[in-house]
Amino acid sequence: MLSAGEILYDRYQLKEKLGHGAGRQTWLAADLSANSEPVVLKLLAFGEQSQWDDLKLFERESQILRQLDHLRIPKCRDSFSIDDRILWFGLVQDYIPGTSLKQLIQDGKRFSETEVRRIAIEVLTILRDLHSLNPAVLHRDIKPSNLILGADQQIYLVDFGAVQDRPNVEGTTFTVVGTYGYTPIEQFGGRAVPASDLYALGTSLIHLLTGVCPADLPQRQLRIQWRNLVTISPALADWIDRLTHPDLEQRFQSAIEALDRLNSEPPIAFPPVERPKNTRVQLQRSKKRLEIVIPKHAQDDDPRSEILGLMMAGVALPILMFAVPMFVIMLIMNALSSAIWILILGLIVFFMFINPRFQRTYVKFDHREFIVETQRFNAMSNRMTGITRDIREVRRDANGLITITSGPYRTGYRLHQFGEELTDFEQAWVLKEIRSWLKLKSRD
Known part of the structure; x- marks a missing residue:
């Protein structure tokens, strides 16, 4: 087995394994004869899991790379073989950082x-x-x-x-x-x-x-x-x-x-996307900020559902605050049957409280930061923030969510996702507005 620190062919010191496969390894190595300049070392262990076809492909790669002289293709510097219990064939190429x-x-x-x-x-x-x-x-x-x-x-x-x-x-x-x-x-x-x-x-x-x-x-x-x-x-x-x-x-x-x-294609331009009819998504934009509010049911245009939701909220919160301490008191007083009824009432009210009608998504962009926030009864319950200038892309991902990618950071890129409540037309419209605003912002 090869390991970091080994020197092959009296010249190439292995530094870091970049990849491996059946009988193959790729290493970042240092060329000791060229001031420890970094190189990529591809190795084929012949006679283990490799076959003659693998060796033919390996030799063909070496021959062709030696003939190529292209600025965007790493040059082949050297090739060698080592017979040390296992017959290794090596191919040395320029390292592209x-x-x-x-x-x-x-x-x-x-x-x-x-x-x-x-x-x-x-x-x-x-x-x-x-x-x-x-x-x-x-x-x-x-x-x-x-x-x-x-x-x-x-x-x-x-x-x-x-x-x-x-x-x-x-x-x-x-x-x-x-x-x-x-x-x-x-x-x-x-x-x-x-x-x-x-x-x-x-x-x-x-x-x-x-x-x-x-x-x-x-x-x-x-x-x-x-x-x-x-x-x-x-x-x-x-x-x-x-x-x-x-x-x-x-x-x-x-x-x-x-x-x-x-x-020959025309320059990229976002296709015109109009505000969908009957949408309850609220969108306000100016040069300084873009704010989007997405109700849980963005296409629900029945005003009675909103009135019902407010009535439920007005009743649910006081009862929930009353039910919890009363349940504890009844347990202390050994009034088990009363405690059970209070528990049932509290559970009913709790499920009313988490009803998705009370939930909404709030998204805001300004020149300094952006916020993606889930709110319940207009109070924050889940909040993700980022720096606006770090935004790399805003797109719809494979799961149908609007995804904001920001970074890179030391931990990699960050994803901020929302919009599962939106229809396809609403997503296209919101995407267009966000991208358009970010482009306008970069010109300020």
């Missing part, structure tokens, strides 16, 4: 339409360069964990362990590579083409937008059902749907074509 998009998702990050569009353009630019080589180089395993947001805020494509630089010859055996959920059907049949990488990019973008792994999303006629989970421009949604079309012929056939179509 940054965080994988998968890790950002796990930390609570939710990507906006603007961010997803920028990531798509950067990855397509890399794929354009790879696919234009002769022979074309196919990555075959694009997914959020293999896309690194560098410290320079640029996207890097890593892990070429599934790379292919020549098509499979019909009738020959092949190794199935890729990750379920991101891999198109033709790739499982050993017929990967440039459009296969585009499919993987499209599913990765869906993951960034929804926060849900594509494999966990429902499908209809092999098409991923994801659009109901996000609020983005129809043009971008249609573009992603074409990237991920199960029929290879219906997809963009090249990164250049996909890039040209994406760049």
Whole structure:
């Protein structure tokens, strides 16, 4: 077993394990011959759980990376083998300081339409360069964990362990590579083409937008059902749907074509969303603040229910305050039957008290902070706060809640959620108002 501190090949000192799989390990290491410069060390233990196909893929990755010279792809520095009870093959690459998009998702990050569009353009630019080589180089395993947001805020494509630089010859055996959920059907049949990488990019973008792994999303006629989970421009949604079309012929056939179509789209604009009719959501906005009050039943427009709720509140609170001490007194006086009746009355009133008609959600934004607060009888019962300038995204998540993502903090990103009482139309309207106000605020 390898452990931190070991020195391999008399040169590379292991620092931190970054990942592992069957017979494979990836380490952050220090190159002792280059002033302990950090490098990424990929290791394959041959003869344990690995097979000849694994070794062929490992060697192909080394050969192709040595030939590539791309600013957004880590360079291959060295390769070696060590025979020490276990035969290890090593591949040394440049270390890219940054965080994988998968890790950002796990930390609570939710990507906006603007961010997803920028990531798509950067990855397509890399794929354009790879696919234009002769022979074309196919990555075959694009997914959020293999896309690194560098410290320079640029996207890097890593892990070429599934790379292919020549098509499979019909009738020959092949190794199935890729990750379920991101891999198109033709790739499982050993017929990967440039459009296969585009499919993987499209599913990765869906993951960034929804926060849900594509494999966990429902499908209809092999098409991923994801659009109901996000609020983005129809043009971008249609573009992603074409990237991920199960029929290879219906997809963009090249990164250049996909890039040209994406760049030709009009600038992002939130579609006009009008205030829903009969909504009881109260929304007030000015340049200084935005306040939203959401009753438990936002669409309940019967005034009698509100009057009934006030009457229940006027009766419930005094009785509840009276029932508790009387129950204790009756127990002390051994008046068990009276105590039971008082207990029953108190329970009835308690359930009246927690009736959802008395509950509402209060949300407020100003230039300094924002508040998401659950109130009962206009009194605070649960309160979440944050700094307005730390807001990264406001979106509808997979559970149908409006989610405010703020951070990053030392503990990661924070999620502030509300809006389960709202209809789809109300959610779209509230989302539009919040996003619009935050954009207006940034211009002040």
